[in-house]
Amino acid sequence: MSSSTCYHCGDVCDNNEVLFDSKRFCCNGCKSVYQILIDGGLDSFYEMESNPGISPHETSGKFDFLENQEVVQKLLDFDEGGVQVIQLHIPNMHCSSCIWVLENLGKLHIAIKSSQVDFPKKQARFTYDKENLSLKELALLLSTIGYEPVITLEDYSKTSKTTNNSLIYKLGVAGFAFGNVMLLSFPEYFEVEEFWLDRYKLFFRWLMFAFSLPVVFYAAQDYFKSAFKGLKSSVLNIDVPIALGILTLFVRSTVDIVFDLGSGFFDSLTGLVFFLLVGRFFQQKTYAHLSFERDYKSYFPIAITRIVDENEETIEIHKINRGDRILVRNQEIIPVDAILLKGYAQVDYSFVTGESEPLKRKLGDKLFAGGRQIGGVLELEVLKSVSQSYLTQLWSNKAFSKNKASSFQTLTDALSKRFTLAVLTIAFLATGFWLWHDPSKALNVFTAVLIIACPCAIALAAPFTLGNVLRIFGRFKFYVKDTNTLERLARIQTIVFDKTGTLTSNNGSAITYEGMQLTEEEKVLLKTTLRGSNHPLSRELYGILKSNQIETLDEFVERTGKGLEGKLGEHSVKIGSAAYVGNSDYNSLETTVHVAADENYKGRFVFKSQFRNGIVNLLQNLRQNYSVAILSGDNKGEKNKLAQLLPFQLPMLFEQKPEDKLEFIESLQRKAKVLMVGDGLNDAGALAQSDVGVAVAENVNVFSPASDAILEASKLNQLASFLAIARQSIKVIKACFLLSLGYNLIGLYFAVTGQLQPVIAAILMPLSSISIVVLATLTTNILGRKLATKT
Template identity: 65%
Template sequence: MLDDTCYHCGDSCESNPVHFDEKVFCCHGCKTVYEIFSDNGLSYFYELEAKAGSTPNPIQKKYDFLDNPEIVSQLVEFDEEGVQVINLNIPNIHCSSCIWLLENLNKLHESISVSQVNFPAKTIRVTYKTDGFSLKVLVLLLASIGYEPYLSLEDYAKKGKKVDRSLLYKLGVAGFAFGNVMLLSFPEYFEVEEFWLEQYKVVFRWLMFAFSIPVVFYAAQDYFKSAIKGLRSRMLNIDVPIALGILVLFLRSSVDIVWDLGSGFFDSLTGLVFFLLLGKFFQQKTYAFLSFERDYKSYFPIAVTRLGTKNEEENIQIFNVRKGDRLLIRNQEILPVDCVLIKGVAEIDYSFVTGESKPVTKEKGERLFAGGKQLSGVLEVEVQKSVSQSYLTQLWGNTVFSKDKASNFQTLTDGIGRRFTLAVLTIAVLSSIYWLVFEPSLVMNVFTAVLIIACPCAIALAAPFTLGNMLRIFGKHKFYLKNTNVIERLAKIDSAIFDKTGTITTTQQDAVFYEGIELTEAEKNMLKTTLRASSHPLSRSLYSILQSNDIVTLDEFQEYEGRGLEAKADQRTIKVGSASYVGHEQKSKALNTSVYVSTDEEVKGRFVFKNHYREGVDEMFKELQQSMELGILSGDNDGEKPRLQKILPPNAKIAFNQKPEDKLNFIKGLQQSHKVLMVGDGLNDAGALAQSDVGIAVSENINVFSPACDGILDAKALDRLPLFIELSRKSIKIIKISFLLSLCYNLVGLYFAVTGQLQPVIAAILMPLSSISVVAFTTVFVNLLGRKLK
């Protein structure tokens, strides 16, 4: 006989049930969704969570307003070359099966390229092709499978988000009930027998029962949901013993008052839920405080070039950009804002946003979107929207081009939690069987005490609080990491490779002089214009010292990574770069970094740079060599080799004349036996940064935003890199010590629980206190470590 509830959403099918595929559905909408899932290989959705769907509401013409292009343009983040990107608020996201389904939308419609879920924010970011598809079709598709998005133009305009206060409400209910139950338990605590037994015993006990009902069925519901979902997915998560403990306490206490066996453990029950929710609230608030996006927004190290009224150039921080500003975007730089092209020919790579690598060509007056990378020449643009830090943060973490470099540390914590849960359940069952034989009256006390005292919440809290705090401390000292996972990987590094120019050297204090045929005024103008389009550190340094102020319009521009620049204007050609690139035959090795210049295939001369190394580099290498192997990969000649050999250990790997692909292959080869840190300038080193186990881009005063890297380090803090690595390693030690402390606490608690000496009321107090103590331990010691950076 078929179940009388809908297979998809779980609603009752008493009236007009729909039968299909030996299953019953409450309506044709749920049947249609089931068919969509089955036809597209998504039936695993029902294995993740039975009856997981939501009943689709009739929407009819509700979303006809999305046929208006003007409204759609206000909602989408990106709209170019038949590709749109939209970030939608999905209130119905509530579990892992929701995430799994929503991140597989591409299987429901071929026009959808990528869908990413932000579970805490309950949003989904979808990239889709508009050929035969639209935002309206997407919204209707989401609504049809039970995930109707919340759309509000007013909210989008204000960038506002609905605040979820459900945890606060649950905490309030649990706290209110806990306080009243404790008050009603005073006669029992103080053994006021006459008052208690003769007049109000029954009333007080049933009042405690009444107060516990909203606590169990409302305030604690998330623990039951999580436990059930875990069991349905055949996973033992840390909420299983919590939910079991709450359920057992409630049932045992209810039996006690119904049969007049005692007052039960309602004080323990409400106290347990209150302290659990208090810990969750504390954790939520701490995460909000430690939010990387907030730190990133406050300390974003990227600068852009703003043009003044007289075309003077000014480097400003990205969050100071305002609507109407004119910006200079050089070759290989990221567009930080939506803007309109004023001057130049744009060849934009939007692969960071859409995953499509085909460049898009734009001309004067056309709109450009944030996240695109300019591939050819310099642009002048007018800002249409102020910069969105959250958008760039999303861009940095976009799965389109990022790769999983290491297993997440939280996964290790979850793994420990699962084993711990299995052990706790085994101990609880075995100890209950033992006492059932020798002293049946202690069975329930032992069972409940074991489940409560051995909760692995403290273990689960250790890693996020430790790593989150360290992430915040690093951000305060100008070291910005993509996420807490990077800290764990940084702690495992045993080999560090550095780029030279723009990384361990600074172009801001270089001494530059020219050797060769004197350049004409026209050649100087063309040279400065060519350099203006490049974001390479040597180009920026040379551009800043050239006296010519006349900027000419280039007909063509091309930058060849690791070699040089080429530009054409008025039928004249100029090349700037390495000796081999411009066609110069070197008769002797250059002792310093040199940039050669040729016009119309005639070599004119070279600009010689006397490298100035950043302060503290010598000491930095001395500290690093104590715990890891070091190396230098440089695209320049080996003129600086004697200097580098003096400050590096004898076994250091030093290679010159390295092209970007050479650096990437070097890192790949080194990874066969080492965990590799790559430190570069984020330009020619993008491939090596992405390949390494941890890639760090050093930022000075130019736009070096590189989604390929895992962290951005302010150039002034480069000498602190050994300390950052040391603190990462000590953070992992703190987590391990926290695990041991939690384990010791649980072993002691389990001894008293298993032997029947621990009352549930004591366990209910001790368990949340263990979580608080672990959080306090990690917070205090991480902050003590952070003092080393001051």
């Protein structure tokens, strides 16, 4: 067979076959793709599976329209600093080999910086250097290796809603074959001997064999591929016993009809595959539903400042419309494509491109969504409304994510290998016994064991349970990145809180000024400088200062953990700690912000912090199950105030710089799993270092890629309830596992003792999966109702 099929795509080679490198290709196109992949160092593409490639199509002139720059600009997601980003629909990708070659496209062309594949949507996102590669050349490169992109201008700006119908086709084939094989099996079921024996027995049996072929070699192919790849990687995945059961049924049934030993088990075989695919289809539909809810129902609780008639108002980010004027402060994410109207733009696009060098932009330039402003405040005019699904992609971007999931073993991963090994051991031992005791039952026992112990229920338990919990958490404004984060959240042992902006509220603090009177010019400069900062104390102070005049600063600097500096003309102002503004002799136990104008110390603002409602009860509840600590950059006077507020003692560290917080988290992680709760500003390093980092958001664009979850500030007092539900969700998964185990043990008893026919096992197996899904859904909904009563 290998001598007559194409080494690249697997198609049959005709008289025009091409010989190259001692291999046969069906055409010059496949030979060229092979040569490109080998020369590009992607030869391991052919080791993943046999004939994984796609034959390229002729594309001469097809992408000439991409030479028009107006067209290209409508298609691009990003175009700054010589880097372009685009998301392309590639319908030809069909397997893990396709994903692998597309995500390694940078080896074929040095200008391609990164590529990320969204396999369910058949989309890939490419970041490339436009000086060395044009969009047309990228499209031609993809077409050359068999992954021609589909580009349409009419609806390309909308979210592509492509559907992978292969599962539906396979389900249809399996259902059609199952129904017909069952009908053809009736004569033997009812022992219609005369009619059966005399005329049509042989014909019906071979007809059942014919119906089973597309079921085994088409409808069930994903199970064989998954099992083969697992074994090739020395991994016993959960598809191994499924594939082995299908193969055993098919071989046994074929042997039966060839040697006239019986009609075989084609009804069981087609029924098994059909019910497996029904379960997979149901699972896919549920995942799509959960994904929809998480992508489009206010995924990020972030707000933006909109300017209306020279007044500033804070609005939810999804309410921004084309033509609005918005304010973007230092360290804020630019949430939309916009035109720069005022301010000095220095934008860090590393979240989008991976390049950390900030780009300077002048008035009238276009700024793209996803950049972070570094420096003073900007005023922008919105070009299009925000796409929260785009921000979702940023949150998952590999450019700045610390892959905490890679070192974390999920519950399903931990059990699947042991389960598969146990099932195979039982199957072989039972078969060995029956070969010695009664060989006629050996194959039936082997088949029944593999089917009855199908691990589908185990595979479904965690995704359905955790997926539902993610949806419930999102409804109550606690946005968790993924199910892996949820499992890590359930294993937390120590919780560390930041104080300012986390335990304390940005609203309601009493602020008094002590010192020399500020002139009107100094007040204007002070408020204008504060306008560019997102620090909680800066925002509070900015809100109370009485000055309607806002200027555009010549210079703005914010030094994390120290303070701010603004310059306008010949005058300057410094705002921050006493040491930062030049009053190093000052020592106080109060929370203060000091001010110096033109290098002359003027005075200080004293803050009486207002703690959030329910914080004492929250800390009290958390102490029952966790070790709790508090970190703060404030002075030690706040420690005494907090100690008086709490009726119990907690470890509290004050005067902590951002690097001190990170080191403290590292020290705790040597003994326990750590949850860090902060405001996402000075705590970014600690959030990224912790096992789970939660950013608390309150009327501010605090989108923090360092975090694993975002919690709306008003829901902070419910954190103990969220953590309790995370732990209970793991108990639900374990209960599902126990239910599945009980079912398997009962079924295995009858299978091992030779009392269970494979067809009965094939019917019972999907019922087990359905019961797991029902149990997971009902219990998580009950947890959701309990959470609703507490909020």
